[in-house]
Amino acid sequence: MLYATVGDAGNESLAQDLDSFGGKILRLTIDGEVPEDNPFPDSPVFSFGHRNPQGLAWASDGTMYASEFGQNRWDELNLIRAGANYGWPVTEGIANNADYVDPLQQWSTESASPSGMSIHQDLLYVANLRGERLRIIDLNSPSDSTEAFTGSYGRFRDAAVTAAGELWVLTNNTDGRGTPQESDDKILGIFPAKFSQ
Ligand SMILES: [Ca+2]
Incomplete structure (x- = not known):
């Protein structure tokens, strides 16, 4: 659907x-x-x-x-x-x-300002625009979350997991609302295992 x-x-x-x-x-x-x-x-x-x-x-x-x-x-x-x-x-x-x-x-x-998000192996990754962070939620404990990269890369628009299991996170700093950094905007490649317990 x-x-x-x-x-x-x-x-x-x-x-x-x-x-x-x-x-x-x-x-x-x-x-x-x-x-x-x-x-x-x-x-x-x-x-x-x-x-x-x-x-x-x-x-x-x-x-x-x-x-x-x-x-x-x-x-x-x-x-x-x-x-x-x-x-x-x-x-x-x-x-x-x-x-x-x-x-x-x-x-x-x-x-x-939670925008795009993706799930990989019971972990939900949420890209945040105004909050300038990636939020990670273990769906086995869905009322809790952890945060990563707060303020490091600016605004995050989306998060997606590749077929190979790598997490890609898209920044959103050049749309007139953010503060562009060198070479923005970027797609960051992150291995989700980094966030597992
Ligand atoms: Ca509501």
């Missing part, structure tokens, strides 16, 4: 409107059709109540995760289930409100 993250485009109320694609994660077949087993009839909407979801990744058991920018308090890591409501704009971060699904983790926006 083809999944797409869609922000609320600054119109908060769209995130709770199932007739809008704003503030959603969408799911389509690779031909662009609505899958018969989507949670809402004849709709590409897969989950809702998102503000600005960015990265998507799937664990080996099929569990789906998404990173999300909050507005000005809490960025999120969410475990995505079909048809679930992730709270925006009523909630931002962990709210303990039974009407909405709380994130697995929340991070202050200045330490995060």
Whole structure:
């Protein structure tokens, strides 16, 4: 299936409107059709109540995760289930409100802006823009995380694992928001074993 993250485009109320694609994660077949087993009839909407979801990744058991920018308090890591409501704009971060699904983790926006991410051998790697760091989450303990390269390479846009098992991390310093370093932007090659216990 083809999944797409869609922000609320600054119109908060769209995130709770199932007739809008704003503030959603969408799911389509690779031909662009609505899958018969989507949670809402004849709709590409897969989950809702998102503000600005960015990265998507799937664990080996099929569990789906998404990173999300909050507005000005809490960025999120969410475990995505079909048809679930992730709270925006009523909630931002962990709210303990039974009407909405709380994130697995929340991070202050200045330490995060979590963007692209990738999973390799139960470790989730999250690239952070404003937070200028790589965050690593052991999916066996998904409410904890460790951090690497904080401030060393500037903003990180994406993380991907190659077929050979090497982690590639993309910097994002030349888009007018960052402070370019020599030879930016870069793709850093890292062996994930470096982060294993
Ligand atoms: Ca949320």
